[in-house]
Amino acid sequence: MVHFEKTFSEEIEMALEREKKKKSGKYALEIVIEQLRHDFENKCYICEQKDIAIEIEHFIPHKKGKNINLKFDWKNLFLVCHHCNNIKLAKTNYNQILNCTNPEHKVTEWIEYKLNPIPKLYVEVVATYLLENSNIIQNTVDLLHEVYNKENTPNKKGSTENLKKWIFNELTAFANLLTDYYSEEIEEDDKKVCYKRIQKHLQKTSAFTAFKHWIIYEND
Numbered sequence: 001m002v003h004f005e006k007t008f009s010e011e012i013e014m015a016l017e018r019e020k021k022k023k024s025g026k027y028a029l030e031i032v033i034e035q036l037r038h039d040f041e042n043k044c045y046i047c048e049q050k051d052i053a054i055e056i057e058h059f060i061p062h063k064k065g066k067n068i069n070l071k072f073d074w075k076n077l078f079l080v081c082h083h084c085n086n087i088k089l090a091k092t093n094y095n096q097i098l099n100c101t102n103p104e105h106k107v108t109e110w111i112e113y114k115l116n117p118i119p120k121l122y123v124e125v126v127a128t129y130l131l132e133n134s135n136i137i138q139n140t141v142d143l144l145h146e147v148y149n150k151e152n153t154p155n156k157k158g159s160t161e162n163l164k165k166w167i168f169n170e171l172t173a174f175a176n177l178l179t180d181y182y183s184e185e186i187e188e189d190d191k192k193v194c195y196k197r198i199q200k201h202l203q204k205t206s207a208f209t210a211f212k213h214w215i216i217y218e219n220d
Protein backbone atom coordinates (compact mmCIF):
# COMPACT_ATOMS: atom_id res chain seq x y z
CA MET A 1 0.00 0.00 0.00
CA VAL A 2 1.02 3.55 -0.68
CA HIS A 3 -0.51 6.88 0.21
CA PHE A 4 -2.98 8.45 -2.23
CA GLU A 5 -4.54 11.87 -2.02
CA LYS A 6 -8.23 12.16 -2.82
CA THR A 7 -9.35 15.21 -4.78
CA PHE A 8 -12.26 17.05 -3.26
CA SER A 9 -14.48 18.84 -5.74
CA GLU A 10 -17.84 20.41 -5.26
CA GLU A 11 -18.97 18.95 -8.58
CA ILE A 12 -18.49 15.37 -7.38
CA GLU A 13 -19.93 15.95 -3.94
CA MET A 14 -23.01 17.62 -5.41
CA ALA A 15 -23.49 14.87 -8.01
CA LEU A 16 -23.35 12.22 -5.25
CA GLU A 17 -25.69 14.28 -3.09
CA ARG A 18 -28.22 14.37 -5.96
CA GLU A 19 -27.97 10.59 -6.41
CA LYS A 20 -28.42 10.05 -2.66
CA LYS A 21 -31.83 11.71 -2.83
CA LYS A 22 -33.06 9.53 -5.69
CA LYS A 23 -34.96 6.31 -5.05
CA SER A 24 -32.37 4.16 -6.80
CA GLY A 25 -29.46 6.53 -7.08
CA LYS A 26 -26.03 5.40 -8.27
CA TYR A 27 -22.64 6.18 -6.76
CA ALA A 28 -20.71 4.67 -9.71
CA LEU A 29 -21.11 7.80 -11.82
CA GLU A 30 -18.80 8.46 -14.74
CA ILE A 31 -17.33 11.51 -13.00
CA VAL A 32 -16.70 9.44 -9.83
CA ILE A 33 -14.97 6.60 -11.71
CA GLU A 34 -12.83 9.03 -13.65
CA GLN A 35 -11.68 10.90 -10.55
CA LEU A 36 -10.99 7.67 -8.65
CA ARG A 37 -8.88 6.35 -11.54
CA HIS A 38 -6.95 9.60 -11.47
CA ASP A 39 -6.52 9.83 -7.69
CA PHE A 40 -5.52 6.17 -7.26
CA GLU A 41 -3.24 6.22 -10.32
CA ASN A 42 -5.40 3.51 -11.85
CA LYS A 43 -4.22 1.06 -9.20
CA CYS A 44 -5.97 -1.20 -6.73
CA TYR A 45 -5.20 0.49 -3.39
CA ILE A 46 -4.85 -2.87 -1.64
CA CYS A 47 -2.68 -5.09 -3.87
CA GLU A 48 -1.18 -2.31 -6.05
CA GLN A 49 -1.94 -3.98 -9.37
CA LYS A 50 -2.12 -1.35 -12.08
CA ASP A 51 -4.22 -0.94 -15.24
CA ILE A 52 -6.55 -3.84 -14.54
CA ALA A 53 -10.35 -4.11 -14.32
CA ILE A 54 -11.38 -2.09 -11.29
CA GLU A 55 -14.35 -1.77 -8.99
CA ILE A 56 -15.50 0.90 -6.57
CA GLU A 57 -15.24 -0.16 -2.97
CA HIS A 58 -16.78 1.36 0.15
CA PHE A 59 -13.95 1.65 2.64
CA ILE A 60 -16.50 1.36 5.44
CA PRO A 61 -19.40 -0.87 4.28
CA HIS A 62 -22.76 0.81 3.78
CA LYS A 63 -24.54 -2.45 4.73
CA LYS A 64 -26.59 -2.88 1.55
CA GLY A 65 -27.67 0.74 1.55
CA LYS A 66 -28.72 0.81 5.23
CA ASN A 67 -26.19 3.56 5.76
CA ILE A 68 -27.09 5.83 2.88
CA ASN A 69 -24.52 8.47 3.91
CA LEU A 70 -21.62 5.99 3.67
CA LYS A 71 -22.93 4.74 0.34
CA PHE A 72 -22.70 8.19 -1.30
CA ASP A 73 -19.79 9.64 0.66
CA TRP A 74 -16.94 10.55 -1.70
CA LYS A 75 -14.41 10.06 1.15
CA ASN A 76 -15.61 6.48 1.48
CA LEU A 77 -15.18 5.49 -2.19
CA PHE A 78 -11.94 3.67 -3.10
CA LEU A 79 -10.58 1.96 -6.18
CA VAL A 80 -9.97 -1.81 -5.92
CA CYS A 81 -9.62 -4.91 -8.06
CA HIS A 82 -12.24 -7.68 -7.95
CA HIS A 83 -9.87 -10.06 -6.13
CA CYS A 84 -9.19 -7.66 -3.23
CA ASN A 85 -12.78 -6.44 -3.03
CA ASN A 86 -14.03 -10.01 -2.49
CA ILE A 87 -11.43 -10.81 0.15
CA LYS A 88 -12.05 -7.58 2.08
CA LEU A 89 -15.83 -8.07 2.01
CA ALA A 90 -15.58 -11.56 3.52
CA LYS A 91 -14.39 -10.58 7.01
CA THR A 92 -15.73 -7.91 9.35
CA ASN A 93 -12.19 -7.36 10.76
CA TYR A 94 -11.29 -5.88 7.39
CA ASN A 95 -13.74 -3.03 7.94
CA GLN A 96 -11.06 -1.55 10.16
CA ILE A 97 -7.80 -1.25 8.27
CA LEU A 98 -5.25 1.48 7.62
CA ASN A 99 -6.60 4.23 5.40
CA CYS A 100 -4.18 4.93 2.55
CA THR A 101 -5.81 8.34 1.93
CA ASN A 102 -5.07 9.45 5.50
CA PRO A 103 -1.54 10.97 5.56
CA GLU A 104 -1.20 10.03 9.25
CA HIS A 105 -1.46 6.34 8.37
CA LYS A 106 2.04 5.42 7.19
CA VAL A 107 0.85 2.52 5.05
CA THR A 108 4.22 1.86 3.41
CA GLU A 109 6.46 2.33 6.46
CA TRP A 110 4.32 0.59 9.09
CA ILE A 111 4.13 -2.63 7.10
CA GLU A 112 6.98 -4.52 5.48
CA TYR A 113 6.29 -5.99 2.04
CA LYS A 114 8.63 -8.68 0.78
CA LEU A 115 8.48 -11.29 -1.96
CA ASN A 116 10.31 -14.53 -1.19
CA PRO A 117 11.02 -16.39 -4.43
CA ILE A 118 12.34 -19.68 -2.97
CA PRO A 119 11.18 -22.48 -2.80
CA LYS A 120 8.04 -20.94 -4.29
CA LEU A 121 6.71 -17.41 -4.58
CA TYR A 122 5.45 -16.24 -1.21
CA VAL A 123 4.65 -12.72 -0.03
CA GLU A 124 5.70 -11.85 3.49
CA VAL A 125 3.70 -9.06 5.10
CA VAL A 126 4.88 -7.96 8.55
CA ALA A 127 3.85 -5.13 10.86
CA THR A 128 6.84 -2.95 11.75
CA TYR A 129 4.84 -0.70 14.04
CA LEU A 130 1.86 -1.17 16.32
CA LEU A 131 -0.72 1.40 17.27
CA GLU A 132 -1.77 1.47 20.88
CA ASN A 133 -5.27 0.13 21.59
CA SER A 134 -5.87 -0.56 17.94
CA ASN A 135 -5.85 -3.58 15.68
CA ILE A 136 -5.97 -1.73 12.40
CA ILE A 137 -2.37 -2.48 11.46
CA GLN A 138 -2.75 -6.18 12.24
CA ASN A 139 -6.05 -6.29 10.31
CA THR A 140 -4.30 -4.67 7.34
CA VAL A 141 -1.45 -7.19 7.55
CA ASP A 142 -3.94 -10.09 7.66
CA LEU A 143 -5.84 -8.70 4.68
CA LEU A 144 -2.69 -8.18 2.60
CA HIS A 145 -1.43 -11.63 3.53
CA GLU A 146 -4.67 -13.15 2.20
CA VAL A 147 -4.68 -10.98 -0.89
CA TYR A 148 -1.20 -12.09 -1.92
CA ASN A 149 -1.07 -15.69 -0.67
CA LYS A 150 -4.57 -17.10 -0.31
CA GLU A 151 -4.91 -20.56 -1.77
CA ASN A 152 -7.57 -20.30 -4.40
CA THR A 153 -10.80 -22.15 -4.70
CA PRO A 154 -10.80 -24.36 -7.84
CA ASN A 155 -12.78 -21.92 -10.00
CA LYS A 156 -10.43 -19.05 -9.18
CA LYS A 157 -7.29 -21.14 -9.50
CA GLY A 158 -4.22 -19.23 -10.42
CA SER A 159 -5.21 -15.71 -9.53
CA THR A 160 -2.77 -15.19 -6.62
CA GLU A 161 -0.13 -17.25 -8.46
CA ASN A 162 -0.39 -14.86 -11.40
CA LEU A 163 -0.37 -11.86 -9.09
CA LYS A 164 2.86 -13.08 -7.45
CA LYS A 165 4.43 -13.78 -10.84
CA TRP A 166 3.61 -10.21 -11.85
CA ILE A 167 5.20 -8.87 -8.63
CA PHE A 168 8.24 -11.10 -9.26
CA ASN A 169 8.68 -9.78 -12.83
CA GLU A 170 8.27 -6.18 -11.74
CA LEU A 171 10.76 -6.54 -8.85
CA THR A 172 13.24 -8.39 -11.06
CA ALA A 173 13.18 -5.49 -13.55
CA PHE A 174 13.68 -3.07 -10.65
CA ALA A 175 16.55 -5.11 -9.15
CA ASN A 176 18.25 -5.34 -12.57
CA LEU A 177 18.21 -1.54 -12.78
CA LEU A 178 19.83 -1.29 -9.35
CA THR A 179 22.49 -3.83 -10.36
CA ASP A 180 23.20 -1.88 -13.55
CA TYR A 181 23.35 1.40 -11.67
CA TYR A 182 26.02 0.09 -9.30
CA SER A 183 27.95 -1.77 -12.00
CA GLU A 184 31.51 -0.51 -12.47
CA GLU A 185 31.24 -0.89 -16.23
CA ILE A 186 28.27 1.41 -16.70
CA GLU A 187 28.81 4.57 -18.78
CA GLU A 188 27.93 7.90 -17.16
CA ASP A 189 25.05 8.60 -19.60
CA ASP A 190 23.55 5.15 -19.11
CA LYS A 191 23.84 5.61 -15.38
CA LYS A 192 21.71 8.75 -15.59
CA VAL A 193 19.05 6.92 -17.62
CA CYS A 194 19.15 4.09 -15.11
CA TYR A 195 18.68 6.52 -12.21
CA LYS A 196 15.61 8.07 -13.87
CA ARG A 197 14.08 4.64 -14.38
CA ILE A 198 14.74 3.70 -10.75
CA GLN A 199 13.03 6.90 -9.64
CA LYS A 200 10.03 6.09 -11.83
CA HIS A 201 9.69 2.67 -10.23
CA LEU A 202 9.60 4.31 -6.79
CA GLN A 203 6.78 6.68 -7.66
CA LYS A 204 3.28 5.64 -6.68
CA THR A 205 2.29 5.60 -10.35
CA SER A 206 4.18 2.32 -10.77
CA ALA A 207 2.84 -1.11 -9.77
CA PHE A 208 3.78 -2.65 -6.38
CA THR A 209 5.59 0.48 -5.17
CA ALA A 210 5.57 -0.55 -1.49
CA PHE A 211 7.67 -3.67 -2.30
CA LYS A 212 10.21 -1.55 -4.16
CA HIS A 213 10.46 0.93 -1.30
CA TRP A 214 11.27 -1.93 1.05
CA ILE A 215 14.08 -3.11 -1.23
CA ILE A 216 15.57 0.38 -0.82
CA TYR A 217 14.91 0.59 2.97
CA GLU A 218 16.68 -2.71 3.53
CA ASN A 219 19.83 -1.96 1.55
CA ASP A 220 22.72 0.31 2.40
Ligand SMILES: [Zn+2]
Binds near residue numbers: 046048083
Ligand atom coordinates in the same frame (compact mmCIF):
# COMPACT_ATOMS: atom_id res chain seq x y z
ZN1 LIG B 1 -6.20 -5.67 -5.63
